[in-house]
Amino acid sequence: MAEARFNDISIVSCGTMSLELNFLKKEGFLDTPQILYTRPGLHQDTPELERQLVRQIEQAKQKTPYVLVVYGGKFCYVNIDQPTRLMQTIITEQGPSVARIEATHCMDMIASEAEREQIAAEAAGGEPVWWMTPGWIKFRKDVFKGWDKGLANENFPKHTGGAIVLDGVGYMDDFMAENPETFLEYSDWMGIPIIPWPVSLDRFKRLLLDQAEILHAR
Template structure:
């Protein structure tokens, strides 16, 4: 498959995926000069999410004629005040030169639902899993802003298969070696084991390339 160029595309993404996107730029897959990030964890504050997203898209348009938004659809933006307002609607309002990656959330960008089911069967015996990417580790205090131990106890322990980190950049090996106490404290706070799972970024690359090709065509 021929390499897709992103040289005329600016990318706007949730900051949670900044690790993967900067990795892809460093290795040469993303040849764009323009990466814009919103604050990680804004799915907890969708009004600020929309404000930042529109701001970053506007800034991206000043740098490139085409904009690729790396945000999930179904789970990243849930507007309780306007239930019919969706992420896809927001993107459609930005014009034909703005596209969004075809995925439901950041974990889905890294591993498909079928792949996640296979991973859960492999490491958790098919038990319910809480999925994360490395950004959920690095930006923990932003992603879980406002969460106390009580809220953690309400949400995490029901995921008896543990928290699986879909790591396509080798982040967890370094993190656990350099911050073992933080890793253990994080797991203790969640009340479930945190399980690093190495994956490739092949699916992420394909999804990014698909939207780049659509923007070019």
């Protein structure tokens, strides 16, 4: 994989991806001067998502000439009042020094659709799967803010293959060892088994590098 160059790029990301981004910064892949986060779970509050995202981008611009946004393009921002206003609309409005990772949502940043299909076939026999990243475990109260057991019953049980957590940072091993009761309570609340699935962060790295190259070419 090509050598990373993020020393003149700030990262602005949904807090759900903080585990992966902090991991990459700690290991030295991301030599970015700063990573700024919006609150996890804002896909349920698009006006607040836009406010926090724009504010963090503006702050990021004060420190570096380029900004890379780590947000999905299709599912993270759905504006019911303005259906034609997309995540990419917001990014474009911020100017040519701002780019966004090319992925539909956080799970797609970690594993492509084809890779997820392969994992589902192996782990769940091809049954419907509810996909998550470790951030969906750590920030459960934010990601599922306002969800009661009734809403959970409407959404999760139809995913008969269970909930698969695409874990590229080893979070789930520690979580299950240190918080076994919380893990079981989470699974019980969802009404489906939660299946940790170790993956690499190679796809995530490549997607970040792709946008760094695009920014530097502008």
